[in-house]
Amino acid sequence: MRIGVLTFPGSLDDVDAARAVRLAGGAPVPLWHGDHDLKDVDAVVLPGGFSYGDYLRAGAIAARSPLMQDVVTAARQGLPVLGICNGFQVLCEAGLLPGALTRNSHLHFRNRDQVLQVERADTAWTADYAAGQRIVIPVKNGEGRYVGSPADLDRLEGENRVVFRYVDGNPNGSSRDIAGVASENGRVVGLMPHPEHAVEDLTGPSTDGLGFFTSILKAVVNA
Amino acid sequence: MSRVVVDVVLKPEISDPQGQAVLGALGRLGHDSIRSVRQGKHFVLEVDGTPDEAELKQIAETLLANPVIEDVELHLTKD
Secondary structure: OEEEEEEOOOEOOHHHHHHHHHHHOOEEEEEEOOOOOOOOOOEEEEOOEOHHHHOOOOOOOHHHOHHHHHHHHHHHOOOOEEEEOHHHHHHHHOOOOOOEEEOOOOOOOEEEEEEEEEOOOOOOOOOOOOOOOEEEEEEEEOOOEEEOOHHHHHHHHHOOOEEEEEEOOOOOOOHHHEEEEEOOOOOEEEEOOOHHHOOOOOOOOOOOOHHHHHHHHHHHHHO | OEEEEEEEEEOOOOOOHHHHHHHHHHHHOOOOOOOOOOOEEEEEEEEOOOOOHHHHHHHHHHHHOOOOOEEEEEEEEEO
């Protein structure tokens, strides 16, 4: 299974994301933002970092890069996409996911191990979890406060598209403790915390993040 | 050449912690009459020929501002 990992200028966690794909048993395929070539991948991961230095708004310029235009077209046709942290910001800016990520309410960069509740275990990226399960993975952001108009948030909840919520403390002031959301078809998922940093006991607080990458390999096989 | 100014501010319902931090600093400096601060962005575009207002509106609303969280104002001035 070929899982693309898209690198922008300023991406930081593309190497960890590729490593997580490999540990889960997939073949990571490096993708470059300036190309127009998705290299026949079965799914795409948009990694964390500070693409284009977060200029204009976090993720705003990356969302308009050449390869992202191809990712948007392919995602609308069903290509699974996972956006982690900056990747989540890119997905919101690209219009593939609703809402926006803004400056943390307390203005501090927050870096810690975070408990999340899995709200949806039927997306392409979360099938190896159980609904209601709690996982611990790192969170690290300065602009991770998920916001939307109350009407948009109500619609999102009504459509059951909140995939993760923060538990035991909201690290950034996100509305309704929302840590991650999904597209209508459940194939595009974005979240602020970092599953790719929790795939080995040596370096992570847990191996709870590995499930994202094993889930997508199964989803691709079954597609 | 024309000059186009685009002002972008967070929508009223989106909280602005940076503006609140500035307000806090103003209070500490004794400026007690300042009731609220909203921080935004200010873009100055120089445009060849006569600016196409529809095109500029599209630029402002699709790239310079994120309509999910921000309001945008266009100001056209001719040199």
